[in-house]
Amino acid sequence: MHDLGGMHGFGRVLVEEDEPVFHAPWEGRVWRLSGTVLRATTIDRFRYTIEQMPPAEYLAASYYERWLWAIERLAAEQGLLDGSDRPARIGRPSPPIPTWAGRFARGDRVRVANPVTTGHTRVPRYLRRHVGRVERVACAWPNPGESAATGAHGEPELVYTVAFDAAELFGPTADHTVTADLCESDLEEP
Amino acid sequence: MSDETPARTPAERAEILERHLHDHGHVHHDDVDAAVAAAEAAADDGPSPALGARVVARAWADADFRHRLLTDPVATIGEYQLQTVPIAVLENTASVHNVVVCTLCSCYPSGLLGNPPTWYKSFEYRSRVVREPRAVLAEFGVDVDPDVELRVHDSTAEQRYLVLPLRPAGTEDWDERRLAGLVTRNSMIGTGLALPP
Numbered sequence: 001m002h003d004l005g006g007m008h009g010f011g012r013v014l015v016e017e018d019e020p021v022f023h024a025p026w027e028g029r030v031w032r033l034s035g036t037v038l039r040a041t042t043i044d045r046f047r048y049t050i051e052q053m054p055p056a057e058y059l060a061a062s063y064y065e066r067w068l069w070a071i072e073r074l075a076a077e078q079g080l081l082d083g084s085d086r087p088a089r090i091g092r093p094s095p096p097i098p099t100w101a102g103r104f105a106r107g108d109r110v111r112v113a114n115p116v117t118t119g120h121t122r123v124p125r126y127l128r129r130h131v132g133r134v135e136r137v138a139c140a141w142p143n144p145g146e147s148a149a150t151g152a153h154g155e156p157e158l159v160y161t162v163a164f165d166a167a168e169l170f171g172p173t174a175d176h177t178v179t180a181d182l183c184e185s186d187l188e189e190p
Numbered sequence: 191m192s193d194e195t196p197a198r199t200p201a202e203r204a205e206i207l208e209r210h211l212h213d214h215g216h217v218h219h220d221d222v223d224a225a226v227a228a229a230e231a232a233a234d235d236g237p238s239p240a241l242g243a244r245v246v247a248r249a250w251a252d253a254d255f256r257h258r259l260l261t262d263p264v265a266t267i268g269e270y271q272l273q274t275v276p277i278a279v280l281e282n283t284a285s286v287h288n289v290v291v292c293t294l295c296s297c298y299p300s301g302l303l304g305n306p307p308t309w310y311k312s313f314e315y316r317s318r319v320v321r322e323p324r325a326v327l328a329e330f331g332v333d334v335d336p337d338v339e340l341r342v343h344d345s346t347a348e349q350r351y352l353v354l355p356l357r358p359a360g361t362e363d364w365d366e367r368r369l370a371g372l373v374t375r376n377s378m379i380g381t382g383l384a385l386p387p
Contacts, residue, residue, distance in 0.1 A: 005293030005344060007317040013329055015309045021230045023308075026201040028226035029208055031305075035225070036217045043348075047295055063296070063311045065200050072207055081207075084215045096276045096348070097264070122346045124293050126320065138349040139276035159347045161278075166342075170321050176340035178320050181347035 001055035002047070006126035006170065027064040030071070037071040040078055040087035041151040048120035048148035049073055093153045098140035102158040102184055108134045110162060110187040120148030123186050127178075131190045132164040138181040158184040229305065237271055237304040242352065243373035245270055245302070246384075247366045250357040259354070267352070273301050276349040280380075282356045286339045289327065289380030290351045291319045297345035299352050303378060310379065320344060330381040353380040360387045 004010075022028040038046055049070040050058075058066065078087050104110055114128045115121045122144045140156035147153055159181050166174035198206070211217045232238040245267060249256040258266045263279045277299055280288035292298065293316045298306035309315055319326045323342050327334055334340050343351050355377040361369060364387070376382025 002294055004313055004317040005291075006321045010314040010317045013309050013312060013314045013318070013326060015330070016307075019308055021232065021305055022226070024201065025226075026204040028229065029222050030200075030204050031229070032222045032225040033204070033208055033211060033217060036211060050295070059313070062200075063308070068200055068203055068207070072203065075207060075211065080214060080216050081210045082214070086216060092274065122294060124344065124346060126293075138278070138347060141348045144347075159349065161349075163341075166321075174321070175336070176323050176342060178342045178344060180344040181349050183347070 001053065001058040002051050003125050005124045022064075030064045030068045034067055034071050037074050037078070037080065039089045041074060042090065042142075042147040042153060044120055044122075044144040044147035045149075045151045046070055046074065047144075051120065090152055093140075093142050093156055095156070096139050096141070098137055098156070098158055100158075102137065102160070104134045104160060104184070104187065106134055106136055109190045110134055110160075111190040112162075112182060113186045113188055115145075115186060117145065119145050121145055121186070123182065124180065126169055127164065127180055127182075130164055130168055132162040132168075132180075135161045135163050135179065137161075141183075143183060143185060160184065160187065162187070232304055237300060237302055239303055239373075239375035239378070240370075241270060242299075242303045242375070242378050243370040244366070245352075246354060246373045246378065247369035249354055250361075250369050251364075251366045256354075263352070267302055271302055273350075275301065277302065277352060278349055279352050279354050280341070280343065281354045282380075284356075285337070286341060287334050287380065288341050288343060288351075288353045289319060289323055290343050290345060290353060291316060292345040293317070293320055294344075294346060297348075297350065299350040299378075301350070302352060303375065307375065327381060330376065332381060332383060353378050355382075355384045358384050358386050 050066050075081055111131050112127045115123055138159045138161045141159050142153040142156050161179050162182050163177050163179045166176045166178050212219055249259050260279050263277050264273050267273050296311040320342050323340050372385040374382050377384045
């Protein structure tokens with residue numbers, strides 16, 4: 001349910017003036033406990049776990065309820081609820097800024113792959129199969145699908161900032177540009 | 191544990207989870223108390239909109255800093271707050287307006303601005319701003335001229351984005367401290383402009 005970009009049916013964005021950091025004490029505690037639980041896994045495994053929420057529950061839950069749903073499961077998965085054994089803290093991916101050249105260069109036209117998967121992907125549905133142009137290399141980062149599946153960071157791959165004409169995505173009345181940061185393995189020759 | 195009936199409230203579930211983690215030595219209640227208090231206090235020298243405003247104001251006032259911020263943002267923002275993920279700075283100009291979203295979850299430059307506001311994480315913002323940004327920005331009171339290129343940045347990877355808003359006219363002789371007072375959180379996300387003097 002998480003993949004919301006471009007969906008119809010949602011109304012006006014409601015803005016709460018001077019909102020507190022947390023709206024209830026339990027939200028702050030869930031935020032901090034998430035840090036404890038996520039020490040031994042990847043942010044993509046956390047995202048992937050939230051993505052397992054049944055869609056109706058996802059839509060009915062508040063933001064930190066979704067976090068709570070995920071860290072309850074990740075804490076159990078890591079055995080944190082059964083004993084004091086602590087899985088090892090995972091390392092940060094390195095380097096975040098690439099030191100090597102990639103398959104694509106600035107200005108190249110690229111087509112977004114259509115990664116139909118039951119696993120985790122960071123390719124939004126609204127960009128799949130569309131053609132954009134590479135603006136620059138954004139960063140280097142381990143593949144999100146692998147990080148989600150294994151709970152650990154593999155070798156980094158290049159991530160490109162790719163720009164799309166919104167008219168290509170959403171029809172001729174759209175006059176803006178959308179950019180997204182996409183893994184090299186999710187991009188093809190057009 | 192969450193699937194039992196009658197359904198427990200989130201507060202009850204959070205308490206149970208914290209008690210388990212505490213009892214098995216994975217976290218201490220005092221550490222949770224302290225972290226929540228620190229996040230709520232949002233000190234000016236930690237990640238917060240106020241810290242972001244200081245960075246933006248300096249970029250307005252100091253051309254060398256602005257150049258470094260745009261060309262080496264991780265290290266330059268790191269002079270204020272260590273950035274543990276890549277961050278890019280999007281410069282608004284007379285012809286380009288930038289706005290940031292995460293359609294897949296809630297990716298946000300928390301390492302500089304602190305936790306995101308609720309509207310940023312809302313289904314409404316996440317679904318609509320990539321498709322109809324002018325309409326969404328109008329709801330925020332921002333009317334982008336049709337001649338201005340509107341660029342919506344979907345934070346789909348680990349790179350985070352900071353918008354460098356336009357410096358308001360009439361502030362030419364203002365110092366950084368005064369300028370920082372014009373920089374709103376929304377202006378650094380792109381759903382607002384810097385305040386007029």
